[in-house]
């Protein structure tokens with residue numbers, strides 16, 4: 001798969017559009033990752049300067065070019081404002097290739113079911129288009145909201161894969177059983 005495949009560029013749910021990021025999303029990438037509340041459990045993801053958001057966008061776009069999928073920008077159908085981001089990234093977990101499920105939303109968008117709705121759509125897309133990679137989510141033990149989103153998307157706890165991540169010990173949720 002490559003960025004020439006248009007199938008992934010836009011996903012739709014009943015309320016949401018998920019679109020491949022463009023440079024026009026850099027301000028939203030910065031605003032959302034600059035809010036201490038959105039990176040409370042994952043401080044290594046926090047951004048302090050706008051040029052860091054430009055660099056993050058560049059990495060997200062490179063992944064889209066290399067794999068044909070990545071992180072999507074989430075909006076309501078009826079509004080232009082970016083609610084947040086949700087997507088998948090190939091990585092290694094305990095020497096096994098996996099797809100990591102990511103979600104981060106603006107605090108103003110929390111509590112309305114958006115993350116669960118977006119993560120469910122991304123999980124379905126991944127199982128159809130990247131079935132060879134087990135889908136996992138790495139969640140800090142105190143991040144109850146993130147755990148609920150993973151469960152809402154159909155993942156279940158996979159304690160045997162728990163591991164130390166960038167910000168400390170992570171609980172692993174998985175869409176498929178892995179060895």
Ligand SMILES: CC(C)(COP(=O)(O)OP(=O)(O)OC[C@H]1O[C@@H](n2cnc3c(N)ncnc32)[C@H](O)[C@@H]1OP(=O)(O)O)[C@@H](O)C(=O)NCCC(=O)NCCS
Nearest residue numbers: 038103104105110111112113114115116145146148149152
């Ligand atoms: C995690 C996050 C994406 C959830 O977004 P959201 O849009 O508020 O989530 P939803 O409204 O879709 O809720 C999904 C589930 O989580 C639950 N939930 C949401 N916020 C919660 C909270 N603060 N405490 C407990 N449960 C919570 C909801 O009740 C719902 O549960 P249900 O499926 O049993 O009904 C959002 O809090 C966020 O962006 N946090 C910062 C970034 C982050 O931590 N990302 C995860 C990194 S691993």
